[in-house]
Amino acid sequence: MARKPSEDLLSPLTLIVGQEELLLDRSVAQIVAAARAADADTDVRDLQPGMLQSGMLSELTSPSLFSERKVIVVRAAQDTGADVVKEIKAYVEDPAPDVMLVLVHAGGVKGKALLDAGKKAGAREVACPKLTKPADKLAFVRAEFRSSGRSASEDACRALLDSVGGDLRELASACSQLAADTEGTIDETVVARYYTGRAESTGFQVADLAVAGRAADALGQLRWALAVGEKPTGIVFALASGVRAIGRVATADRSLRPADLARELGMPPWKVDRVRQQVRGWTGDGVAAALRAIAEADAAVKGGSGDPAYALEQCVVAVARAARSQNQR
Numbered sequence: 001m002a003r004k005p006s007e008d009l010l011s012p013l014t015l016i017v018g019q020e021e022l023l024l025d026r027s028v029a030q031i032v033a034a035a036r037a038a039d040a041d042t043d044v045r046d047l048q049p050g051m052l053q054s055g056m057l058s059e060l061t062s063p064s065l066f067s068e069r070k071v072i073v074v075r076a077a078q079d080t081g082a083d084v085v086k087e088i089k090a091y092v093e094d095p096a097p098d099v100m101l102v103l104v105h106a107g108g109v110k111g112k113a114l115l116d117a118g119k120k121a122g123a124r125e126v127a128c129p130k131l132t133k134p135a136d137k138l139a140f141v142r143a144e145f146r147s148s149g150r151s152a153s154e155d156a157c158r159a160l161l162d163s164v165g166g167d168l169r170e171l172a173s174a175c176s177q178l179a180a181d182t183e184g185t186i187d188e189t190v191v192a193r194y195y196t197g198r199a200e201s202t203g204f205q206v207a208d209l210a211v212a213g214r215a216a217d218a219l220g221q222l223r224w225a226l227a228v229g230e231k232p233t234g235i236v237f238a239l240a241s242g243v244r245a246i247g248r249v250a251t252a253d254r255s256l257r258p259a260d261l262a263r264e265l266g267m268p269p270w271k272v273d274r275v276r277q278q279v280r281g282w283t284g285d286g287v288a289a290a291l292r293a294i295a296e297a298d299a300a301v302k303g304g305s306g307d308p309a310y311a312l313e314q315c316v317v318a319v320a321r322a323a324r325s326q327n328q329r
Helices: 005-009 021-038 056-060 082-093 112-120 134-147 154-164 168-181 188-200 203-211 215-227 232-250 258-265 269-279 284-304 308-323
Strands: 013-018 043-047 070-074 099-105 124-128
Touching (some): 005 021, 013 021, 013 112, 021 043, 021 070, 021 099, 021 124, 021 168, 056 070, 082 099, 082 112, 099 112, 134 154, 134 168, 154 188, 168 188, 203 215, 203 269, 203 308, 215 232, 215 308, 232 269, 232 284, 258 269, 284 308
Parallel strands (some): 013 099, 043 070, 070 099
């Protein structure tokens, strides 16, 4: 008979593997919650990196005077010393009753012996890979709304990602706020009402306006972005990303279907559609000129100029001018 999810969470040994901090913390919290639901007096020891020293594991896993359940969390297990690794490997072969050992491991080659030993001992495994692709982060936003019992439109999820950025903790917080403070289906209008100011201040909003050839609007957003604390280096990065996306889409195989093109370019389909609209007016020479201007701005904001704001303004104007190069012929 298959074990229930709650029983899986109470496994005597769990390997939580990955580098996405929010997902790692949530996985640990789920285990602790399940343990305390089974025994309110559960003793939890959350050992931060470097805290587990040689000889401590035996003491931590020894029977308690009050026989309560124990949860021992070892963070950054891949960085533990050789003596500690040896102790853990010996322990997982003969775990103590009513003790749940949780090894949080970054994955990879370092400390792989611990992963191998845990898997051999039949550990429960939880994968928390770093979410780097926009499509994965969009899926994360959808899942956050679903888990809160709320319905959100696709446009709303995209708008939230554009507005808040890719940090999972901030995205989760934004989803939680929207779920708690609004009613009905969460659409793009709702997201704009809560996050318009932030969306308009991001470097990517400046870049979207610049690559569309809207110099005046882009300059206005640039000044607002700098006023609210947007880092000049982040704005340069956004401009470079926008122009490079133009070049990649413009030179892609036009015979490919939208979904295939998105996979080929490593972009979500909605972004490919947006860039396709922005490509109009661009030429190869225009892309080259814009990238030169961005390289100069990058050097300026990293110490090559006494006035980074002016350097950014010049860059935005150059990118917007390049976006209209086809129409100027």
